[in-house]
Amino acid sequence: MLGEVAASPFGARLRQWRTHRGVSQLALATKVGSTPRHVSFLETGRSRPSRQMVLRLGEALGVPLRERNLLLHAAGLAGVYPEADVRGPDLTPYRAAVDGLLRAHLPYPAMVLDGRWNVLLANQACAHLYGADPTGVNIARQMLTDPAARQLIVNWPEVAAAGLDRLRRQRGHAPFDAELAALVDLAETALAGLPRGQAASSEPIVYPWFRVGERVVKTVGMVARFEPTTDVTLDELRVELMYPADAEADDYFRALA
Numbered sequence: 001m002l003g004e005v006a007a008s009p010f011g012a013r014l015r016q017w018r019t020h021r022g023v024s025q026l027a028l029a030t031k032v033g034s035t036p037r038h039v040s041f042l043e044t045g046r047s048r049p050s051r052q053m054v055l056r057l058g059e060a061l062g063v064p065l066r067e068r069n070l071l072l073h074a075a076g077l078a079g080v081y082p083e084a085d086v087r088g089p090d091l092t093p094y095r096a097a098v099d100g101l102l103r104a105h106l107p108y109p110a111m112v113l114d115g116r117w118n119v120l121l122a123n124q125a126c127a128h129l130y131g132a133d134p135t136g137v138n139i140a141r142q143m144l145t146d147p148a149a150r151q152l153i154v155n156w157p158e159v160a161a162a163g164l165d166r167l168r169r170q171r172g173h174a175p176f177d178a179e180l181a182a183l184v185d186l187a188e189t190a191l192a193g194l195p196r197g198q199a200a201s202s203e204p205i206v207y208p209w210f211r212v213g214e215r216v217v218k219t220v221g222m223v224a225r226f227e228p229t230t231d232v233t234l235d236e237l238r239v240e241l242m243y244p245a246d247a248e249a250d251d252y253f254r255a256l257a
Contacts, residue, residue, distance in 0.1 A: 003184040008044075008045035008048070008073040008074075008075075009075075010042070010045075010048075010049060010054075010074040010075040010076075011044055011045045012043075012074075013070070013071055013074045013176075013230050014043055014057060014071070015044060016176065016214045017044075017061045017063055017071075018183055019039040019054060020175050021061050021062065023060075023061065024036075025040055025043075027059070028061070028246050030151065031056075031060035032053065032056040032057055032060050033056070034053070035190075037071055040041045040121075042057075043078075046077065047200040048076075049075050051075075051077050051080070054068070054071050054072050054075055054077065054082055055068065055072075055073070056140035058071055062172060062173075064083040064174050064235065064236075064237070065230070065231070065235045066083070066115075066164050066174070066232045066235070067080075067085075067174060067176065067177075067227070068080075068081060069232070070257070077128070077157060078139045078221060080146060081230060081231065081232050081235075082230075082232065083168045083231065083233050084231055084233050085233070086098075086112075086121075086233055086237065089171050090231075091231070091233065091234070092247050094226065098112055098121065098239060100239075101119070101120060101224065101239060101241075102122070102123040103123065105121055105123060105125075105140055106124065106125055106197065106257065107122065107125055107235065107253040107254055107256055108243055108244065109122075109126040109128070109129055109219075109242040109253075110122070110123050110125070110126070110127055110239060110240065110241045110242065111123070111126055111134060111135075111239070111240050112237060112238070112240075113137075113237070113238050113239075113240060114233070114236050114237060115170070115177075115180075115235075115236030115237075116138070116177075116180060116183065117139050117141070117167075117176070117183065118137070118138050118139075119134045119135050119136060119137050119138075119139055120135070120136075120237070121135060122134050122135050123257065125242075125253060128212070128226045128253075128256055129208075129210045129212070129217065129219075129242075130152075131152070131200075133174075133249035139183065140163060140167065140182075140183050140186075140187070141183065141186065143159070143160065143163065144163070144186055144187055144193070145158060145186065145190065152210060152211055153208045153209065153210065153211070153212065154208075154209040154210070154211050154216055155206075155208065156158070157194055158195075158206050158210050159206060159207070159216065160187070160190060160191055161191060161194070161206075162206035163187060164184070164187040164246045166182070167183050167184045167187055168184060172183050185249035195250075205255050206243070207219045207220045207221045207242070212232045212252070215248075216254065217244075217248075217252050218245035218246055218248075218249050219242045219243065219244065219245055219249060220242070220243050220244075221240060221241055221242045221243065222241050222243075223239065223240055224238070224239040224241060225237065225238045225239065
């Protein structure tokens with residue numbers, strides 16, 4: 001139509017996020033100290049945002065740091081949040097803290113995952129449960145697609161279902177991440193034939209029970225992470241800490257030490 005302005009890449013992405021979060025233009029404008037008219041102009045491409053406005057919009061919509069950089073790029077601006085290598089010099093003090101946590105957690109297993117469930121680091125105890133050092137493995141993909149994993153995890157249906165729930169929550173936080181979307185699709189396919197009742201659990205926390213020889217090693221776990229962060233790597237990084245769920249599992253880990 002004559003006079004109609006095509007939506008800019010930034011405007012289209014902003015509208016995606018606003019719609020996904022269920023926020024009206026009026027509500028978003030109020031949060032960032034602007035007007036609904038200006039937000040509308042940003043979405044249609046009639047106005048170009050400043051760097052500060054993009055950052056305010058990203059914060060108001062709860063956009064992860066990685067996606068805030070993409071919003072800036074879509075607006076023709078440079079990203080402001082670095083993405084340093086976890087093994088590089090920029091993150092040396094944080095890597096030291098994580099390494100110390102992995103060592104201190106021995107004899108129990110602990111691993112460091114990125115935002116797509118890739119294992120970045122793991123302590124020695126992980127190899128005793130997984131059969132090898134899991135560093136470099138996508139743990140979600142392996143647990144869902146490797147037939148050996150179904151044999152390794154006694155309570156695989158419950159663990160897989162809980163993993164799918166976690167993946168869906170992560171995707172809700174980063175809904176336009178293609179890798180997370182692929183993992184969710186993979187998990188849904190893997191669980192498609194599983195009766196819903198079989199995946200139910202009466203446990204307050206669902207964590208793997210490992211089959212090790214003739215023994216069942218039951219674990220529970222918790223997650224540690226850095227907050228608040230201004231680096232994409234640290235924002236997405238989490239440390240999965242496993243603990244024994246009973247005295248038998250505790251004896252197993254302590255005997256290995």
